[in-house]
Amino acid sequence: MKRAKITIIGAGNVGASCAFWAVTKELGDIVLLDIPDFADKTAGKALDLAQCGPVDRFDCKITGTSDYAHAEGSDVVIITAGIPRKPGMSRDDLIQTNVKIVGSVSEQIARVAPQAVLIVVSNPLDAMVYTAWRKTDFPTNRVVGQAGCLDIARYRTFIAMELGCSVEDISALLMGGHGDDMVPLPSYTSVGGIPVTQLIPADRLSEIIHRAKVGGGEIVKLMGTSAYYAPAAGTIQMAEAIIKDKKRILPCAAFCDSEYGVGGYFVGVPCVLGAGGVEKIIEVELSADERKLFDTSVSHVKELVKVADGFLS
Numbered sequence: 001m002k003r004a005k006i007t008i009i010g011a012g013n014v015g016a017s018c019a020f021w022a023v024t025k026e027l028g029d030i031v032l033l034d035i036p037d038f039a040d041k042t043a044g045k046a047l048d049l050a051q052c053g054p055v056d057r058f059d060c061k062i063t064g065t066s067d068y069a070h071a072e073g074s075d076v077v078i079i080t081a082g083i084p085r086k087p088g089m090s091r092d093d094l095i096q097t098n099v100k101i102v103g104s105v106s107e108q109i110a111r112v113a114p115q116a117v118l119i120v121v122s123n124p125l126d127a128m129v130y131t132a133w134r135k136t137d138f139p140t141n142r143v144v145g146q147a148g149c150l151d152i153a154r155y156r157t158f159i160a161m162e163l164g165c166s167v168e169d170i171s172a173l174l175m176g177g178h179g180d181d182m183v184p185l186p187s188y189t190s191v192g193g194i195p196v197t198q199l200i201p202a203d204r205l206s207e208i209i210h211r212a213k214v215g216g217g218e219i220v221k222l223m224g225t226s227a228y229y230a231p232a233a234g235t236i237q238m239a240e241a242i243i244k245d246k247k248r249i250l251p252c253a254a255f256c257d258s259e260y261g262v263g264g265y266f267v268g269v270p271c272v273l274g275a276g277g278v279e280k281i282i283e284v285e286l287s288a289d290e291r292k293l294f295d296t297s298v299s300h301v302k303e304l305v306k307v308a309d310g311f312l313s
């Protein structure tokens, strides 16, 4: 069987953590790529990671480089290039810098890996997925953003902390953009099959939802930079679904046109992820209140895309 090839652009905190999760799952060979100024550092990270192989027993070739030729023929490309948040910044504050970075990276990827499925992680996420799509001109099913897997992991973590139960037993859904107005859906959240609304009182659940929404900011405040372990874990969950053609149902930033009446934007929705990338978008019923929250989140995404467009043209 052909080994999968995964290229990770941006070998910083999120990118290097993605490489780590990917090799420990033995998903395939890894190319870790960063700017020429960081070529040595990137090669060093790749070598360091390769030396975990004998201990953790994985056989993955790991290349650290600044040369896009190494990315040729990649099955999956993960874009983490860009600047992260500092305390006091919102994800939206990153837009001007990151549009340029993600735009130029995407053009180079389209050249060397035209068949890849692209997973975008750089922020502000929904606008960066749009940027990558515009610059690669890939079919929309092969461009997807990682946000929901992380946001839902935060939501599930806080529910498990509240109930003192295993995180594994919490199943949840979350929609909308990757901003503080994302929409966790208690009506689609269950714990061991039991609706969460039967286990946690409404006012307490609202507090948990709020903490999940601003969960990224909580970590920025504590660490002085944005989170990386959980964002990377969420990204590799998606990469694994694609490489192993698992048909997992995961919340991803996917291109919605008629779906949910969005009209041609990348927003967080439940998707079937497999070898074809986003193979299906699942449309779930939303209550009037949930629909209102979703629409608010989508209008925020539209505003961000307008700003990104201004920097792209």
Ligand code: APR
Residues within 6 Å of the ligand: 009, 010, 011, 012, 013, 014, 015, 033, 034, 035, 038, 080, 081, 082, 083, 084, 085, 094, 098, 101, 104, 105, 121, 122, 123, 124, 225, 226, 227, 228, 231
């Ligand atoms: N090509 C390749 N790599 C680049 C480029 C470029 N044009 N521009 C910047 N990078 C690299 C940087 O050199 C750096 O190594 O991207 C890396 C970013 O790493 P960090 O600064 O550690 O940031 P990180 O925490 O990984 O976040 C990256 O992911 O979650 C988002 O909001 C986060 O937008 C941010 C991105």
